[in-house]
Amino acid sequence: MAGTSPTLAGPAWEYAPAPESTAIVSIAPSYGLFIGGEFAAAASGGHFSTLNPATEEPLAEVAQAGGPDVDRAVAAARAAYDGAWGALPGRERAKYLYRIARVIQERSREFAVLESLDNGKPIKESRDVDVPLAAAHFFYYAGWADKLEHAGFGPAPRPVGVAGQVIPWNFPLLMAAWKLAPALAAGNTCVLKPAETTPLTALLLAEVIQQAGLPPGTVNVLTGDGAAGQALVAHPGVDKIAFTGSTEVGKEIQRAVAGTGKRLTLELGGKAANVVFDDAPLDQAVEGIVNGIFFNQGHVCCAGSRLLVQESVADTVLDRLKRRLGTLRLGDPLDKNTDIGAINSRQQLDKITELSAAGEREGAERWSPPCPIPARGYWFPPTVFSGVSQSHRIAQEEIFGPVLSVLTFRTPEEAVAKANNTPYGLSAGVWTEKGSRIFWMAQRLRAGVVWANTYNRFDPASPFGGYRESGFGREGGRQGLAGYLDA
Numbered sequence: 001m002a003g004t005s006p007t008l009a010g011p012a013w014e015y016a017p018a019p020e021s022t023a024i025v026s027i028a029p030s031y032g033l034f035i036g037g038e039f040a041a042a043a044s045g046g047h048f049s050t051l052n053p054a055t056e057e058p059l060a061e062v063a064q065a066g067g068p069d070v071d072r073a074v075a076a077a078r079a080a081y082d083g084a085w086g087a088l089p090g091r092e093r094a095k096y097l098y099r100i101a102r103v104i105q106e107r108s109r110e111f112a113v114l115e116s117l118d119n120g121k122p123i124k125e126s127r128d129v130d131v132p133l134a135a136a137h138f139f140y141y142a143g144w145a146d147k148l149e150h151a152g153f154g155p156a157p158r159p160v161g162v163a164g165q166v167i168p169w170n171f172p173l174l175m176a177a178w179k180l181a182p183a184l185a186a187g188n189t190c191v192l193k194p195a196e197t198t199p200l201t202a203l204l205l206a207e208v209i210q211q212a213g214l215p216p217g218t219v220n221v222l223t224g225d226g227a228a229g230q231a232l233v234a235h236p237g238v239d240k241i242a243f244t245g246s247t248e249v250g251k252e253i254q255r256a257v258a259g260t261g262k263r264l265t266l267e268l269g270g271k272a273a274n275v276v277f278d279d280a281p282l283d284q285a286v287e288g289i290v291n292g293i294f295f296n297q298g299h300v301c302c303a304g305s306r307l308l309v310q311e312s313v314a315d316t317v318l319d320r321l322k323r324r325l326g327t328l329r330l331g332d333p334l335d336k337n338t339d340i341g342a343i344n345s346r347q348q349l350d351k352i353t354e355l356s357a358a359g360e361r362e363g364a365e366r367w368s369p370p371c372p373i374p375a376r377g378y379w380f381p382p383t384v385f386s387g388v389s390q391s392h393r394i395a396q397e398e399i400f401g402p403v404l405s406v407l408t409f410r411t412p413e414e415a416v417a418k419a420n421n422t423p424y425g426l427s428a429g430v431w432t433e434k435g436s437r438i439f440w441m442a443q444r445l446r447a448g449v450v451w452a453n454t455y456n457r458f459d460p461a462s463p464f465g466g467y468r469e470s471g472f473g474r475e476g477g478r479q480g481l482a483g484y485l486d487a
């Protein structure tokens with residue numbers, strides 16, 4: 001792990017540190033709420049600190065939105081909907097979305113560094129995945145804004161109105177883009193509530209929205225805790241709620257919205273199976289397993305957290321996987337060599353630690369590569385559990401961390417039965433060289449997305465979402481417009 005890596009040919013060698021400079025980012029000591037096109041303190045004057053999870057040092061003070069702020073933000077969004085934004089034809093809305101996309105590209109390094117500071121994810125991921133995909137979402141939906149009558153929702157679809165959008169901490173900028181881009185393309189106005197531990201890139205995006213000149217109130221950003229999200233969900237002036245987060249909170253929101261006539265989409269948790277058959281290209285599959293569960297420290301709703309490997313190749317796959325994990329580097333998220341960054345919060349670290357301890361207690365075999373852990377910050381080494389049975393908590397519950405549970409199967413039927421033995425249904429992976437088997441599996445796996453011989457691939461044109469306890473509604477693609485349009 002960090003520091004030295006054994007090579008096949010010779011002695012251990014060192015990576016030179018390659019830290020990304022933070023000079024491009026200027027973090028203000030404190031941030032207000034973004035309401036009606038202006039940044040302003042919360043009515044109560046309340047605020048909280050956002051930390052760098054890699055150092056536990058505070059980055060900034062951020063306003064804590066309360067009920068009166070939600071009232072003001074919803075009123076601003078309504079005024080923009082009834083006024084300047086609502087009056088724009090699609091081709092004019094598209095120009096604003098293109099502008100946002102281009103400014104995100106222009107300021108991409110700033111976004112990437114800020115995201116890694118606030119979230120703890122490796123800079124190579126924020127730089128190469130989060131930020132480019134966020135820009136791509138705005139570009140993609142800009143293209144739909146003047147073509148909504150051809151999107152398959154009737155000849156003259158109308159926006160829903162004011163959208164209240166609540167997002168989690170694992171992809172803070174990207175989730176904001178997933179929410180805002182389709183909503184704005186369809187002509188809605190938005191009130192966005194980022195997660196408490198990762199507000200900074202949403203606030204930078206608010207600045208970009210100001211820079212792009214959107215009519216005041218079209219997008220409002222309310223920072224704060226779960227209570228702020230709850231107040232937004234409950235607000236009678238909101239027409240649609242879009243939520244991404246845990247299944248537990250999703251259920252609470254569904255209860256709160258029931259009977260109100262508000263539209264609702266929920267993108268919730270997952271416990272995906274990544275299924276490796278004995279005819280799969282195994283080295284490629286090992287890369288897919290690593291990407292499936294250790295990308296973004298496993299803080300990924302669609303993470304391939306259950307490896308189902310065919311019994312005849314299980315030992316080979318596990319050996320190669322362990323060898324590969326020995327080359328991953330854990331440490332400073334801003335170092336361009338880092339593969340595994342910090343866990344986003346103490347609370348999440350405690351949850352991962354608790355579930356991993358349960359895995360050991362229940363009899364699974366725990367393994368991690370030798371891995372020095374930095375003295376400060378929140379860290380968890382890449383961890384593999386073998387000998388996992390289906391009843392174990394680590395096979396059933398979403399860990400949302402760098403922890404892989406390995407199970408085996410003998411026949412394709414058994415693989416399907418085990419893969420579907422979960423209350424979730426967000427994603428799955430299949431590794432085999434037989435095209436017919438890929439289709440056979442994809443027809444039977446109860447998951448919103450099935451990747452074949454790859455994993456964690458995202459494209460704004462491709463719809464994403466779940467079944468069962470993973471929620472309902474789709475984000476991305478033409479389908480991602482459905483939640484924001486009335487036919």
Ligand code: TAP
Nearest residue numbers: 167168194195196225226229230245246249267268269301
């Ligand atoms: P949650 O604890 O559910 O939080 C999500 C958001 O909801 C945060 O902004 C949170 O605010 C807010 N919130 C908390 N309680 C609320 C309430 N009662 N009413 C309204 N809003 C409330 O999830 P998380 O831990 O941040 O994120 C991890 C979860 O998100 C995982 O289960 C993961 O699978 C899921 N996720 C799903 C997807 C998709 S696309 N399906 C994508 C990413 C993540 P605070 O931050 O202040 O608590």
